[in-house]
Amino acid sequence: MFNRNEDISQDLFHHYQIQPAELIKVDSYYLFWQRNRVYFVVPVSQYKEEELQEMKKLSDYMQSLGDLSVATFVQNTQGYFVSRMANSNHALFRCNRQYERNKSIGEEFAIFHARGKKYAEDVVELNRIGQWKTLWEKRLEQLERFWQSKVNSHPENYFEQIFVESFPYYLGLTENAIQYVVDTELDTKPELVDAATICHQKLNIRHLKSIYHAKIPVEWTYDHFSRDLAEVIREHYFEYGDQCMEHILTFLYGYEKRSPLSSFSWRLLYARLIFPVHYFETVEGYYLTKTDDERKQREHELIYHLETAEKYEQFLGTFFEKIGLPVEKLGIRELSWLKK
Incomplete structure (x- = not known):
């Protein structure tokens, strides 16, 4: 589970001027902690630019409502949100979440969905409602x-x-x-x-626990x-x-x-x-x-x-x-x- 990946580390420094003390591999992600924030290096080659743009809008919106569990895109030193790391496209996400979970999973998702329903802009690329x-x-x-x-x-x-x-x-x-x-x-x-609201392509509680209950936009859909x-x-x-x-x-x-x-x-x-x-x-x-x-x-x-x-x-x-x-x-x- 725990392993250091030199390519990712070097690319993180090159694109973000960040040097993680330790990289942890969880499923297809690499994560690390810095200044009490958790960061995720996530492969995004399978997504179109328009999909990533919608994901960014949704994550910014959810964070603006005070949802600390939502991970948001981190801009690289060139001003982009996608970087070439380990020979494929990745995005870096940061989650500011640092608090004790005091709600059940059911309550947490009811609140998450209620916030997502208030999103006012049209969702096109991620929309699965009625499909x-x-x-x-x-x-x-x-x-x-x-x-x-x-x-x-x-x-x-x-x-x-x-x-x-x-x-x-x-x-x-x-x-x-x-x-x-x-x-x-x-x-x-x-x-x-x-x-319609922000949902997960396939919500998995075990995976969610392994990433400290962070909600990562590449896992989302609108449904x-x-x-x-x-x-x-x-x-x-x-x-x-x-x-x-x-x-x-x-x-x-x-x-x-x-x-x-x-x-x-x-x-x-x-x-x-x-x-x-x-x-x-x-x-x-x-x-x-x-x-x-x-x-x-x-x-x-x-x-x-x-x-x-x-x-x-x-x-x-x-x-x-x-x-x-x-x-x-x-x-x-x-x-x-x-x-x-």
């Missing part, structure tokens, strides 16, 4: 084409064999999620609380807040297993204490839980990895997901009941095949 159906269909079509090619060429190893066998089930689950979004948008009217809630719930489910409901209820209680959910919110959250993003990430991740160890890890993940697929169905089928949500009163439709 789930299209994005999920596109992702499904891409994986289906890939699956078909593996069926035609015959699986080369055990991973491909179980991928080929399992895909039709997850195709059906994804189609259910897409239809649920379509029905939600037809049947349920969004309320004021459902305004319905249920996106973040669903991913925290999914993470709790896979991390805590049979004990997950206690953690899920604590998280939702903290969030609703600050910002109650509408029927529309609950339905979007549920659609996102039905969408098997964990399956997509495992399969896509397998073919993107560069080492045998990483591929083996993805294979273990896929085996786990297949062995526990029925249990996840049960979780989905009893979710509203376990959180005590009056589905009939709120007009929330459940999927009958999950209630078996």
